[in-house]
Amino acid sequence: MGSAVTIIMxxxxxxxYLPETLESVIAQSHDNWTLLAIDDKSSDDSASIVARYAATDxxxxxxxxxxxKGAAAARNTGLAAAQTPWIAFLDADDIWTETKLATQLSWLERQGYRxxxxxxxxxDGDGRPLATRRVPAQIDYKQLLRGNPIGTSTVMIHQSALNGVRFPDLRRRQDYALWLHLAxxxxxxxGIDTPLTLYRRRPDALSAAKLPSALATRHVYQTLPNLSRLGALKAYSTYLWRTGLKHLGWVDY
Structure with missing residues (x-):
């Protein structure tokens, strides 16, 4: 069966989008998983859709x-309830390939990475391909300050690596803030440079608003422990420069 994984969504x-997302989890070749879907008081049929799947699996x-409460609090609710050594994150509109868990878990355990x-x-919202984002082989703190190549729905992390650290209470970029804290x-x-996840870029998503996202990134740098004001300014300037290159298609993340 392999190691147990808790998926936090x-x-x-x-x-x-939920049916396609849930079907991609159910189709995983690694079947030793638990999916914790945390409904953040949806006003549509999201909760009832998850409930129908839960009734049969x-x-x-x-x-x-x-x-x-927002995505950070929802993920933290999932982390508090998780009881497995490994954690994976998945947003409710993203999709995994069938071998995502199996490929990543076996590789991490074989290499001794956490x-x-x-x-x-x-x-896009209709499932049409737009781009591919490449992850570097290794991302340390210095590299992460330049920009965030870590897609949240691609992440797998061991509980011992989190060591009780949780997502900060930020409306945007709380995932980036957590990766920086850990780094x-x-x-x-x-990183595994194989696209094992499809990230859905929706025009109504919080991350789609460029100016608020940029301001949220600046706030992440400003509130990061042990980063000087000058360091935060340098990091933010680099982020803006790389964001421009990304939209021109000159960098992969």
């Missing part, structure tokens, strides 16, 4: 927030 108003559990990510494809403590992320 925040859910908020993703009804049109005992590996799927639906948790509820009684008030909307934190990993993969390359990923970018699709500051000396933890590197190791």
């Amino acid at each position: 925040p859910v908020f108003n993703c009804a049109p 005992s590996r799927i559990r639906l948790l509820h927030h009684t008030e909307q 934190f990993g990510a993969t390359s990923y494809g970018v699709i 500051q403590r000396g933890l590197s992320c190791h």
